Amino acid sequence: MKANLLKILKAALVAAFWVGIWFAVSLYVNREILVPSPVKTLETLAALAATEKFRTAIVRSLFRILAGFLLALVFGCLGAVLSYRFRFFEGLFAPLLGLVRAIPVASFIILALVWIKTDTLPIFISFFMVLPIIWDNMLHGMRGVDKAALEAAAVDGAGKWGQIFFIVLPNLAPAFLSSAVTGLGFAWKSGIAAEVICRPPESLGNMLASAKNYLESAEVFAITATIIVLSLIFETLLKALYRAWAKKHEIY
Numbered sequence: 001m002k003a004n005l006l007k008i009l010k011a012a013l014v015a016a017f018w019v020g021i022w023f024a025v026s027l028y029v030n031r032e033i034l035v036p037s038p039v040k041t042l043e044t045l046a047a048l049a050a051t052e053k054f055r056t057a058i059v060r061s062l063f064r065i066l067a068g069f070l071l072a073l074v075f076g077c078l079g080a081v082l083s084y085r086f087r088f089f090e091g092l093f094a095p096l097l098g099l100v101r102a103i104p105v106a107s108f109i110i111l112a113l114v115w116i117k118t119d120t121l122p123i124f125i126s127f128f129m130v131l132p133i134i135w136d137n138m139l140h141g142m143r144g145v146d147k148a149a150l151e152a153a154a155v156d157g158a159g160k161w162g163q164i165f166f167i168v169l170p171n172l173a174p175a176f177l178s179s180a181v182t183g184l185g186f187a188w189k190s191g192i193a194a195e196v197i198c199r200p201p202e203s204l205g206n207m208l209a210s211a212k213n214y215l216e217s218a219e220v221f222a223i224t225a226t227i228i229v230l231s232l233i234f235e236t237l238l239k240a241l242y243r244a245w246a247k248k249h250e251i252y
Contacts (some may be wrong), residue, residue: 005231007170008037009196019038022035022037022038023037023038026038032217032218033215033217034217035217036217036218036221040218041078041218041221041222041225042217042222042224043223045218045222045225045226048219048222048223048226050233051206052146053078053202053207054207057202057203057204057207058204058226059191060159060200060203061191061195061203061204061205062230064119064120064122064123064191064195064200064203065122065123065126065187065188065191065192066234067123067126068122068123068124068125068126068127068130068186068187068191069126069127069130069183069184069187071127072126072127072128072129072130072131072133072134072183072187073130073134073180073183074128074129075131076130076132076133076134076135076154076179076183077134077138077176077251078136079093079131079139080134080135080136080139080141080142081138082140083135083139084139084142084143090139092195097131097132097135097136099128100128100129100131100132103130105125105129105189105190105193106193106197107234108128108129109121109125109190109193109194109197109198110124110197112124112125113197113198116177116196118199118200119200120196121198121200121204122191122192122194122195122198122200122203122205123191124194125190125191125193125194126187126190126191126194128188129186129187129190130183130186130187130190133179133182133186134179136179136184137175137176137178137179137182138172138175138176138179140171140175141171141172141174141175142168144171144175145167145168145171145172167207173242173245177238177239177242180238181235182236184231184234184238185231185235188227188230188231190206191205192205192208192227193205195208196208204223204227206225207219207223208220208223208224226232
């Protein structure tokens with residue numbers, strides 16, 4: 001309990017330090033159009049939160065980004081399994097994954113915009129930006145599973161499914177969490193970037209682009225803060241789910 005309180009206090013002090021820096025910079029610049037103060041940003045955020053347009057934009061953006069992220073989790077894990085089982089499958093898709101890693105996000109968005117509708121583009125971009133992360137991490141995790149432990153389990157009479165559930169999955173769990181947390185961050189960044197460029201209606205990216213065009217700096221800061229907070233909330237939930245699963249299966 002004491003450790004948790006200290007952790008919360010430390011986080012609060014770090015946050016207070018950076019908010020103080022932000023406040024000092026806004027005072028020094030003394031131009032709200034360039035650097036709005038934390039108070040002005042908070043007031044703008046409260047005003048936005050009271051509008052149905054902003055709440056709808058949050059829901060729609062959440063759906064698009066999380067849909068792309070979850071699809072990447074599923075297909076990334078599936079691709080890793082197939083690559084582990086069949087070497088030719090890995091070689092077949094290695095150029096595609098390498099291409100996705102190499103292309104800048106903005107270029108990828110513009111290229112994809114030629115063929116994909118604006119409403120579904122953020123899903124597509126989030127999916128493709130996260131896919132290589134999940135695929136690579138899970139494949140490396142599978143190749144790192146102790147084969148001696150699998151052989152010992154087989155000698156003790158454990159079947160394939162028993163080996164998977166009691167040896168393979170616990171060993172893969174840290175790699176899965178690491179790639180999922182990293183991928184979630186990439187999903188948010190790339191998904192919002194796609195929304196800013198293609199500007200689907202009722203989206204945070206569209207509101208962000210409009211605020212920038214009309215020089216509403218406080219609104220830009222407020223929407224950006226919302227995106228950061230949402231990303232942190234889902235990252236925290238993901239880690240909490242992993243900890244609960246690890247505790248249940250006695251993985252430390």
